[in-house]
Every structure is written in C-alpha cells, then in structure tokens.
Amino acid sequence: MKSFIALVTREVRLAWTGGGLWLPIVFYLAVATLFPFVTGPDKALLARTGGGILWIAALLATLLPIER
Template structure:
C-alpha cells in the first residue's frame, strides 16, 4: 500500500502548489467573510450569533472549489489507467486523492 500511496499524495500536493489554484479558495473565504456583515446588517448580536457558522460554511464551500481539478486531469491523461496496470487498486488511488485534497485544501 505504501508503495503507491505516499508518492501519490506527494505528487498531488506538488501539483496543487504548482497549479496556481491554491489561492482561489482563500480569496473566496476572505470575500465571504468580508461581505457577510454587509448582507446581514450592523446588528452586533446577530453578527456574533451567526458569524461563526457562516465562516464554517464558507470554509467548507471554499474546500469544494478545487474538486474539479482533483481527478479530471489524471482521468483525461490516462494516469489512472497506468496506475491500474501497475497494480494499484482503485481504493488506494481514491484514498490518496482524498488525503492529498484534505491536506492541500481542507478547512
């Protein structure tokens, strides 16, 4: 399992950092956090009661932004087929992708 698992995680993290899409979730989270008080209004009690939940929702939505880049390029280039031919299992590939996504973009 570790023969393919750790190199896949390293590869996906390297691609995430090199791809330039790392800042998009951060920008989205900052925009939601800065625009939310304008949408709710100046009521301090309402902002303090709902602000924490709204930040968590924004963080989870921001973590979903790079999901389309998670498997799309590898599927299109035939990378998964090569891994399967070399003996890597579907479950291991999916778990490595999930761990790399969580480490790179998770809230």
C-alpha cells in the same frame, strides 16, 4: 505517518503549481469580508450567525478545487 505527510506535501505542490491554491483562499476571505455588510451592523445577529457562516464558507471553499 510518513506516507500521510508525503501525500499532503504532494497535494500542496500540485495545488501550488496548478494555480488552484489561491481561489479557495480568496473565496473564503471574500465571504468573511462581505457577510457583515449583508447582515448589517447588528452585533447580536453577527455573534449568533458569524461562526456558522465562516464554517460554511470554509466548506464551500474546499469544494472549489475538486474539479481540478
């Protein structure tokens, strides 16, 4: 368990110093903010699709720092 915590700490430190920490967060927040504007004010549609879109946005946001 200690090695896992050390690995996570190292990766977060590398992301923080490398400048790649904020891009996925900003991307996720942009998708979460803009999706209701794209679909319109239909609450039923937002309720059905909102959770899936948030998961897809989170998965896509995790792909952004892979190249680094």
